[in-house]
Amino acid sequence: MRARTRTARQAVVLAAVASLGAGLLAGCADDGNSASPSESGGGGGKTTITLGLFGTMGFKEAGLYTEYEKLNPKIKIAENVIERNENYYPALLNHLTTNSGLQDIQAVEVGNIAEIVSTQADKLEDLSKAPGVDKSAFLDWKWAQATTADDKTIALGTDVGPMAICYRKDMFEAAGLPSDRDAVGKLWAGDWNKFVSVGQQYKAKAPKGTTFMDSPGGLLNAILSSEKEKFYDSSGEIIYKTNPAIKAGFDLTAKAAKDGLVGAQTQFQASWDTTIANSKFAAMACPPWMLGYIKGKSKPESAGKWDVAVAPKSGNWGGSFLAVPKSAKHAKEAQALAAWLTAPAQQAKLFAVQGSFPSAQAAYTSPEVTGAKNDMTGSAPIGEIFAEAAKSSPVQVIGPKDQIIQQGLTDNGVILVTKGKSAKEAWETATKTIDNNLEK
């Protein structure tokens, strides 16, 4: 016993010494960095602007940094990427509330923008008057999402996710449905109920082992994304339980799940990826970035078998913003860079390389967008289809806790119907979970 406590104590002391040493080293390293960003870049008198991003946002891949550095010889750009927004966002919030450790430019995901606008606006620069920013170039609703009640725009839109329906031409044909994108769009135009009844027709003659749609979460998300008001009303009240559109969307999804029209998967899970690779479903809601995802998960033989049709109602799924913290080391230069990166010409280049659809509508007439093609969809003019969807998307009211509510409805709600629960039970589990999560 005695020997054990002694070694334990030694271990603790060792750990303490080690962490102290690590702290000192880190302190030194940090010092070297922050004291002289102009020298650490290695080029005489250059200013280094840092960007904090999540996932692959593609600025670097599209060569935009090199181009900007060429245009502004005094600027150097460095990015700091965290793979998942779930890890990036809590850290960003922490840094904003303590006003430390922030990069010169910070990216914000659309699901978090309302919370940032309502709780952190005083920590961020008003970008509406930054040099080079042209409000009219952006989609109105995208601009509005990052604007506070007192008319400060604290972030500039990068991409958006105008939603269409991607479907498998071969599987539609096999089930006796039309496969031409205009005819397909007409089948369900204007109403999600029609979309689900097309699913019934599909099921009647479906190729064995396939479902009409990929997942209950995908269907519910598509329906909710096309509503003008979903979880919050325009005065900021939470209305998700009383909003008839939400309950109707939930019940419609539950019905589709009960009838076996959707697969029993959770999106972005490994087994969901496998259903893409094995061609287990015929249609899914898809923004432009989803085509890249499909391409990444598909087997080569499905290339060209997909097509894109207009969704029953337009909606938006995904997109990001760039914000400049007031405490940034080079706030002024950062504003200029953020404005340049989100200008129409740069957004068009980003779309060509990365498939991130521009939020600057001025870019929709550029050849990069009008001439866009994707391997999965062959000759379909995807640029035009998505541009149409982007322009007709509703100006959606988004609230600070949208993500929590939607995740509750999906992952603690409609998914249960595929496990044999009734729609009523699923709704109760979902609302109970959400209420507990929202309660302060």
Place this chain on the structure above:
Amino acid sequence: MSTRHDTAAPPEKEGGAAPAARGGAAPPTEAETRRRLRQSRRWQRDVRWSPYAFVSPFFVLFIAFGLFPLIYTGWASLHTVELTAPTDMDWVGLRNYTRIFDDDFFWNAAKNTLTIGIISTVPQLLMAMGLAHILNYKLRASTFYRVAMLAPYATSIAAASLVFVLLFGRDYGMINWALDAVGINPVDWQNDKWPSQIAVSSIIIWRWTGYNTLIYLAAMQAIPQDLYESAALDGASRWQQFLHVTLPSLRPTILFTVVVSTIGASQVFGEPLLFDANKGASGGAEHQFQTLGLYLYEQGWINQHLGRASAIAWTMFLILIIIGIVNYVISRRLRASS
């Protein structure tokens, strides 16, 4: 530190061992006395306080990263605080604690922690005991097996969990594929209550069995060989030797592993978090494998309710103390009975 020879030993008279101080036996001057006194005070202070200075880094770090968070968490648990504005605190007294009593999600998580703890700890320790017993025999390449025992422990939870998630997949997982091959219907490992808890436990068992095996093995090797020899002379079989020699000698070690495993089980976090199909902390669609650690994380970091999360943390802390006391009482009883 105090190694100045001219003052260390008193000067001796002629014939003594130490050389006489220079200047003969002349009485020290006033200034000299003061100097010596000062020096002796400094040495006393040195001897008395230096050890504290040497251990202080630990305590400074402990205060910064152990005590302060503990107190701050306690303070935050008495307020309504959101992670978006940690400095805006509204005093609510014990409300965060009282509402835990009728918080179904908390008790569900507590129950899950208990059941996952039992179905992971018990088989794990039994298997570790068996493996240690086997490894204690003369084996070829025994060092290899002993090192191999530690391999799962050395793998990261993240990597292990991801592999297990693939193995336990409902539609394309290898385990269901194997079950199907022997004619058993596929099990929905992630969404049904007991299968999901068993799956999570299996990750824990896989990681910690080897670790406990090595602890048992070390203890077994300390048992004197003569005990086995005399038992063998008395005609005891291998199994009787294990029951009557090995097990009693291992009692303190078993207690130690039980305590450590209990503490580990009450803090289970990484395995269920990564096993979650929703990539969140809700522990499955119906919270069927949400542990207390996950619930705490969900309230604090997903929902950003710092006050509620702090109250949960303190409640967990109190529960752990109770478990500790129970363990202590049981171990005292056991020791008294032996």
